[in-house]
Every structure is written in structure tokens, then in C-alpha cells.
Amino acid sequence: MLCARHVFRCFKWLERAGDCITGAAGPYFVGLAVILQAIGAASFFTVIQPSLPLRWLTTPPCVLIALNLFTHYYYVCKVPPGFVQDEVLQPGSGLLWASPSQRTSAGVRWSNRGIVLLTAGTTACRRCGLMRPERAHHCRICGRCVIKYDHHCPGINQCVGLNNERHFVLFMAYLVLSTFFLSMLGYSQALEAVGLTYSNNWPYMVPQLAYVLTYMLSVVICIAVFIMLCWHLWGVSRGETTVEAQDHEVYKRIAKDRGDNFVNSFDLG
Ligand SMILES: [Zn+2]
Ligand SMILES: [Zn+2]
Numbered sequence: 001m002l003c004a005r006h007v008f009r010c011f012k013w014l015e016r017a018g019d020c021i022t023g024a025a026g027p028y029f030v031g032l033a034v035i036l037q038a039i040g041a042a043s044f045f046t047v048i049q050p051s052l053p054l055r056w057l058t059t060p061p062c063v064l065i066a067l068n069l070f071t072h073y074y075y076v077c078k079v080p081p082g083f084v085q086d087e088v089l090q091p092g093s094g095l096l097w098a099s100p101s102q103r104t105s106a107g108v109r110w111s112n113r114g115i116v117l118l119t120a121g122t123t124a125c126r127r128c129g130l131m132r133p134e135r136a137h138h139c140r141i142c143g144r145c146v147i148k149y150d151h152h153c154p155g156i157n158q159c160v161g162l163n164n165e166r167h168f169v170l171f172m173a174y175l176v177l178s179t180f181f182l183s184m185l186g187y188s189q190a191l192e193a194v195g196l197t198y199s200n201n202w203p204y205m206v207p208q209l210a211y212v213l214t215y216m217l218s219v220v221i222c223i224a225v226f227i228m229l230c231w232h233l234w235g236v237s238r239g240e241t242t243v244e245a246q247d248h249e250v251y252k253r254i255a256k257d258r259g260d261n262f263v264n265s266f267d268l269g
Contacts, residue, residue: 026157081161
């Protein structure tokens with residue numbers, strides 16, 4: 001019993017140490033992400049883009065993808081995720097929030113599964129003491145409660161929540177697109193850089209080693225972020241966050257043991 005308590009304390013200490021390290025390393029991760037994106041763009045536009053066919057046609061989409069990548073990374077880092085004590089953003093307020101739709105919902109057929117919806121309740125956070133709405137969670141790294149908390153991302157040095165989730169999803173989508181094109185269109189230059197072709201000609205500004213490392217990283221990021229993006233889009237399609245997806249798995253098991261069915265009330269599809 002005593003041993004189990006020590007193990008539990010040890011895990012708690014490790015968890016807190018992990019949170020401290022993640023919080024402290026956040027700005028360095030953001031700096032690294034900016035440098036990597038800059039190196040990736042420089043590699044693409046100086047090594048790959050000049051050899052593309054129909055450059056007048058293929059260059060604009062490439063520039064558009066790069067601009068979207070940088071812009072969504074900027075916004076996902078700068079837009080606060082939606083802290084509980086912040087002022088609520090209304091539709092139409094600010095540049096990034098769309099105006100309310102003028103269209104009526106006539107013709108929309110809502111599902112009729114006999115679900116009894118309970119009224120949303122507010123609870124007090126045990127850590128910061130603030131009253132918070134349903135779906136808000138406390139982030140141990142930021143030390144604040146976030147509305148529709150998804151997770152804390154070290155790569156953007158803040159939480160993903162209600163206000164910046166769309167930039168997070170779009171950033172991942174453009175990251176997958178850009179790394180996919182870099183991997184698909186830049187393989188012949190990668191072979192040239194590692195000396196697997198007959199010509200020993202490297203007339204580009206980016207050093208060969210930097211290009212090879214960028215290319216390899218690009219392939220890995222493309223596969224890894226594609227899996228993350230699919231997982232996230234699956235959650236979006238079901239109306240649940242990463243935290244809720246984990247919770248719902250537990251609720252499903254409990255419901256199954258009781259011979260009952262768990263219904264995800266956030267899924268309106
Ligand atoms: Zn809190
Ligand atoms: Zn956080």
C-alpha cells in the first residue's frame with residue numbers, strides 16, 4: 001500500500017516536471033517551427049520550383065499554399081484559445097469571426113433519436129477556482145481554464161481551444177499539402193544531393209546537406225501530421241474534442257457493462 005502511494009507520488013512528480021519542461025520549452029519549439037518552415041520554403045522555391053513545368057501555372061498554387069501555411073501558424077500561435085475569464089467573442093466581432101448567417105434553417109432535418117438533452121451546467125475549477133461552462137478544462141501548463149479545450153500543443157506554445165481550433169486544423173492541412181508536394185516533386189534533387197545520380201552538379205543556394213535533411217524531415221512530417229489531421233477531423237465530424245474522445249471511450253465501456261448505450265450528445269450529424 002505504502003509502495004503504491006510512493007509510485008503514485010513519483011508519477012505525479014514526473015507529470016509536474018513534464019508540464020514545467022513543456023511550458024519552458026514552448027518558445028523554443030515555436031522558434032524551431034518558424035526556422036524549419038523558412039528552410040522548407042527556401043528549399044522548395046530555390047531548388048524545386050525553378051524546375052517545375054508550366055511555371056506560370058504551377059507557381060501561384062505553391063505560393064498560396066506557403067502563404068496559408070505561414071498565416072495559419074501565425075494565427076494559431078497568436079489567437080488566444082478562449083480562456084474562461086476572457087470576453088466572449090460574438091459572431092461578426094473582429095476580423096476572424098464571421099457575421100451571423102442571414103439564411104433560415106428551413107429544410108434542415110435534425111436527427112430524431114429520442115435523446116433527452118440535459119441543460120448545460122457550470123462547475124467550479126478545482127485548480128483555479130473559476131466558474132466554467134461545460135466542455136471547459138483546466139490546462140496545467142497554461143494554468144488557466146480553456147473553453148472547449150482540446151489539448152496543449154508545445155509546437156504553438158499554447159492550448160488549442162474554441163477560438164484557435166480552426167487555425168490549428170487548417171495549419172495541419174496546409175502542412176500536409178506543402179510537405180507532400182516537397183516530397184513528391186523534390187525526390188530527383190534529393191537523389192542528386194546524396195550523390196546517387198551521374199551528374200555532380202548542385203547549382204542551388206541551399207547546401208546539399210540542408211536540402212537532404214529538409215527532404216527527409218518533410219517525408220516524416222507529411223506522414224505523421226496526415227495521421228494527426230485524420231484523427232482530428234474524425235473528432236470534428238463527431239463534434240468532440242480530443243479530451244472528450246478519451247472520456248467517451250470510458251463512458252461507452254461503462255454503458256456497455258450496464259447493458260446500456262452511450263450517445264454522444266455533441267454529435268449533431
Ligand atoms: Zn481552471
Ligand atoms: Zn495550455
